[in-house]
Amino acid sequence: MTEKELQFLVEDISQRYFEEAFLHRALFNRRLRTTGGRYLLKSHNIEINKKYYEAFGLEELIGIVKHELCHYHLHLKKMGYQHRDDDFKKLLKKVGAPRYCSSLPIDKTKKRKKIINYQCQSCHQLYQRRRKMDLQKYVCGKCRGRLMIKEIKEN
Known part of the structure; x- marks a missing residue:
């Protein structure tokens, strides 16, 4: 679907379900x-x-568009457009829009997080961190001993 098709879809849904024109832009945002x-x-x-x-x-896209159009039309009418407002909840029910959208499936291709395990050389206290620490700068919080990397795991 292109942004032109999305714009047409939003205008159509606004006219059909809300009986009002959508006069602004609808666009995809991948971020x-x-x-x-x-x-x-x-x-x-x-x-x-x-x-x-x-x-x-x-x-699902139509449901999301209806939900956002509820915010749009109520805000322009200076009515309660936030999720907690009664005006918003009533309009959602009237047009059959979902209150929340479905959860996206987990992307298996995403970069896996690594966990670095540090251990104190004196008292053997363990620390787990996601970011690397400067071992010259940081010491054990328990005994102020020197730290060393014990292992790096992919999570």
Whole structure:
């Protein structure tokens, strides 16, 4: 789906379910990670996470668009547009929009995090860290002894 097709879809859904025109831009934003979409208060544009369309298809995308249009129309009418507001909850129910979108499947190709285990040479206290520490600068918090790398594991 292209951004032109997304724009047409959003305008169509706005007219069909809300009986009002969508006068701003709808676009895909690949940088969105944990949300299906977002409504921008200052520009009134709607950004959609394309990963949800690729993972779940058109039905999920339509649900996300309806949800964001609820924010859009309520905000322009100066009504309660936030998730906690009654106006928002009522409009979601009226148009059949989901309150939350589905969770994206976990991407197995993502870089795996490594865990570095450090051990004190004096008291043998263990420390787990995700970032490398400067062993010349940091010492054991228990006895102030010198630290050494015990092992590096891929998580």
